[in-house]
Amino acid sequence: MTGIRWFVCLILLALSHSAYTVSPEINIQQRQFEFERENWNKVRLPKGLASVPRKSHDLRHSGYSGVSMYAQNMLLNYTGGIEFDIASLSALLEPTQAGRPVELNDIRTFSIDIVSGNLTLPEKTLEFLFNRHVLNYKERSLRNVSIQTDADGIYIDAEVRLNKPFPRQWLRAQMAGHVSLDQQQRISIDIKQMKMLNMPLGKPMQMLDLSLDRFVTLDRPGVKLKGRQIKIDLGVLPPPRLNGRLSRAVSTANGINIQFSSPQGIIFDTPPISSNSYMWLQSGDLRLSNMIILNGHLQALNVNPHERLKFHLYSAIDQIAGGHVRINAASDVIAYLPSVIP
Amino acid sequence: MKMMSKLCVMLGVLTALSGCLRSSGDQDDYQVLPSLYELQQKKIERIQALNKSSNRHVNGEYVIPKRVHTSPTQSGYGETLLFSRNASVRIVGDIGFHVNHLVGRLTSDKSDQPLVLDNPQSFSIDVLQGDITLSPKAVEAILNEHIFNFLTSTLKQLRVSIEGDLLVMNGFVKRKGAWIPFTLKGSFSIKNGRFLVLHAKEVLMDGDSATKLLRVAKIELDELLTIKAPGAELKGSSIWLDTRKLLPPPQINFLVNQVAVTPAGVNLKLKTLRKAAYPNLMVQRDSYIVIRSGDMRIMRLLTLNSEFNIVPRQADERLDFSFYDYRKQISQGSLKLLKNGGAVAFVQNYKYLEK
Numbered sequence: 101m102t103g104i105r106w107f108v109c110l111i112l113l114a115l116s117h118s119a120y121t122v123s124p125e126i127n128i129q130q131r132q133f134e135f136e137r138e139n140w141n142k143v144r145l146p147k148g149l150a151s152v153p154r155k156s157h158d159l160r161h162s163g164y165s166g167v168s169m170y171a172q173n174m175l176l177n178y179t180g181g182i183e184f185d186i187a188s189l190s191a192l193l194e195p196t197q198a199g200r201p202v203e204l205n206d207i208r209t210f211s212i213d214i215v216s217g218n219l220t221l222p223e224k225t226l227e228f229l230f231n232r233h234v235l236n237y238k239e240r241s242l243r244n245v246s247i248q249t250d251a252d253g254i255y256i257d258a259e260v261r262l263n264k265p266f267p268r269q270w271l272r273a274q275m276a277g278h279v280s281l282d283q284q285q286r287i288s289i290d291i292k293q294m295k296m297l298n299m300p301l302g303k304p305m306q307m308l309d310l311s312l313d314r315f316v317t318l319d320r321p322g323v324k325l326k327g328r329q330i331k332i333d334l335g336v337l338p339p340p341r342l343n344g345r346l347s348r349a350v351s352t353a354n355g356i357n358i359q360f361s362s363p364q365g366i367i368f369d370t371p372p373i374s375s376n377s378y379m380w381l382q383s384g385d386l387r388l389s390n391m392i393i394l395n396g397h398l399q400a401l402n403v404n405p406h407e408r409l410k411f412h413l414y415s416a417i418d419q420i421a422g423g424h425v426r427i428n429a430a431s432d433v434i435a436y437l438p439s440v441i442p
Numbered sequence: 443m444k445m446m447s448k449l450c451v452m453l454g455v456l457t458a459l460s461g462c463l464r465s466s467g468d469q470d471d472y473q474v475l476p477s478l479y480e481l482q483q484k485k486i487e488r489i490q491a492l493n494k495s496s497n498r499h500v501n502g503e504y505v506i507p508k509r510v511h512t513s514p515t516q517s518g519y520g521e522t523l524l525f526s527r528n529a530s531v532r533i534v535g536d537i538g539f540h541v542n543h544l545v546g547r548l549t550s551d552k553s554d555q556p557l558v559l560d561n562p563q564s565f566s567i568d569v570l571q572g573d574i575t576l577s578p579k580a581v582e583a584i585l586n587e588h589i590f591n592f593l594t595s596t597l598k599q600l601r602v603s604i605e606g607d608l609l610v611m612n613g614f615v616k617r618k619g620a621w622i623p624f625t626l627k628g629s630f631s632i633k634n635g636r637f638l639v640l641h642a643k644e645v646l647m648d649g650d651s652a653t654k655l656l657r658v659a660k661i662e663l664d665e666l667l668t669i670k671a672p673g674a675e676l677k678g679s680s681i682w683l684d685t686r687k688l689l690p691p692p693q694i695n696f697l698v699n700q701v702a703v704t705p706a707g708v709n710l711k712l713k714t715l716r717k718a719a720y721p722n723l724m725v726q727r728d729s730y731i732v733i734r735s736g737d738m739r740i741m742r743l744l745t746l747n748s749e750f751n752i753v754p755r756q757a758d759e760r761l762d763f764s765f766y767d768y769r770k771q772i773s774q775g776s777l778k779l780l781k782n783g784g785a786v787a788f789v790q791n792y793k794y795l796e797k
Contacts, residue, residue: 390783
């Protein structure tokens with residue numbers, strides 16, 4: 101057997117002498133390419149998502165439909181005045197149609213499933229959310245809402261139109277309430293005091309056992325006035341749909357702070373660029389216009405290292421086009437984004 | 443009785459309020475605004491229109507047909523074109539050529555799969571039109587590092603230079619076990635559009651001219667020497683170079699119309715097989731490579747019917763691109779993604795690469 105092996109070796113040696121000797125640089129590049137290809141395809145799910153099964157993968161698919169995302173100390177701007185101030189957030193962007201990548205330029209194509217997080221809805225966001233989104237319909241009962249918050253509660257100034265049989269007039273009203281989380285994990289604003297034209301109505305209403313919803317109707321997707329409580333759930337937001345289990349809601353000097361938690365803990369890898377304000381998409385396929393980033397590894401940072409990242413969800417393509425992208429040696433994609441869309 | 447009186451008070455208050463505010467009117471003349479979602483849809487439509495208007499499949503007379511099968515991960519355009527002007531294109535190291543202008547079709551070795559730019563061994567280039575120059579340094583690298591780079595080669599340590607309209611090749615040739623220094627000066631002709639034939643006009647062996655002796659004795663060089671390698675063969679007194687095997691992968695196929703030795707090197711005017719119009723660049727540069735239409739993998743990125751402009755990050759320099767080192771060039775440069783779905787890669791020129 102040993103003799104045969106030697107004979108085969110000699111034949112191979114003779115053949116190799118008559119053929120090209122591939123340039124060492126080509127050999128090095130091919131080895132590097134093989135190594136990097138392995139790296140691009142390697143399973144990089146955050147810890148805690150290991151049970152997600154991998155589907156078939158090829159040059160066009162990583163095999164994971166959802167995109168895992170971690171955000172830290174950044175602003176997530178939906179559109180216009182709707183902006184979350186995120187302390188930290190772990191989430192999965194899930195395609196609404198199986199087999200499709202998450203298309204960042206089309207908010208119909210995905211939902212955001214929050215696993216854990218801590219974020220604040222600033223006063224301005226709450227105002228914009230009501231005035232421009234929730235109350236954008238005919239025959240509304242509230243308008244020109246302005247909101248202030250502090251650690252003790254929430255203060256709403258608005259014009260209200262009373263239900264029949266009361267006079268159908270627009271009356272300026274002030275309400276003060278307490279923010280908490282109800283048992284259905286909704287944000288609950290419990291109106292404790294109410295004034296109309298500076299006349300306190302809280303006590304008479306209480307005495308007469310008249311609840312606020314007898315005077316005013318508010319029943320919109322994600323927002324409902326029930327008794328004297330305004331109930332707000334995540335469906336109040338425009339698309340993409342936010343899902344998550346709220347664990348806390350309190351008013352603060354900056355707005356309404358909400359926290360999410362779930363038994364499922366997710367630990368993300370440290371992103372390539374050290375920063376205290378960033379967004380990191382670790383796994384899954386994300387389409388940006390004509391480009392798909394396969395198997396994650398996208399970090400977004402503010403182009404100005406001294407500023408917090410502000411990501412414009414509804415204008416992602418415009419914002420990315422206004423910044424620049426670097427791809428490091430490990431093929432991680434680093435997007436440097438401007439705060440203001442040019 | 444007590445409850446009743448309170449209700450009266452309440453209604454009285456409301457009546458008073460309604461009286462105070464009668465002037466404010468009770469009609470809600472609010473005009474419903476487009477929803478935020480509708481506004482975003484309009485934005486998507488604008489981006490899609492911008493993308494569509496780029497018409498990447500249309501390049502003058504050359505229109506790339508769209509296949510039936512498309513999906514969010516597949517554009518349906520099966521062909522990718524490469525356009526280049528005024529650029530140094532290296533395959534690896536110094537092996538390469540200077541592009542005066544060139545249009546080529548890139549084809550993946552696996553149909554329906556995106557082209558993998560990271561693996562030059564996985565695609566081929568069919569040149570449709572072009573004009574390229576092989577510098578003496580490039581010819582030297584092609585001969586030493588590619589064609590005669592095998593253990594039993596009979597040529598080694600070749601040096602190439604230009605003298606007027608002749609190519610001068612110095613080096614060592616193996617004869618009867620000994621390495622003899624030689625010099626060969628010659629000019630090129632073309633055979634079948636595919637072979638470059640270097641005709642020896644002058645031969646020096648070990649420092650002495652052998653030209654006259656060979657001519658008088660009617661001895662062809664191949665009677666004295668054996669030069670045979672994949673892509674090169676001595677026939678009579680001419681060295682035949684096969685353009686299909688001249689360069690390492692990617693396989694580059696072209697037909698030569700005209701060859702000339704110029705001070706810059708060996709200039710090849712390539713046969714025009716199909717006409718395609720050069721696209722407008724997405725950035726103002728005169729030295730570039732544009733890869734347009736079809737689907738392509740660039741590291742972790744998959745571009746779909748995209749347009750990828752490769753330009754040097756140094757605005758005033760000529761692009762110096764290497765197929766086997768492009769990842770380093772990209773990672774030491776930056777990318778600009780555009781609203782129309784295209785991208786511009788501002789790459790580090792090869793000569794500045796941190797190796």
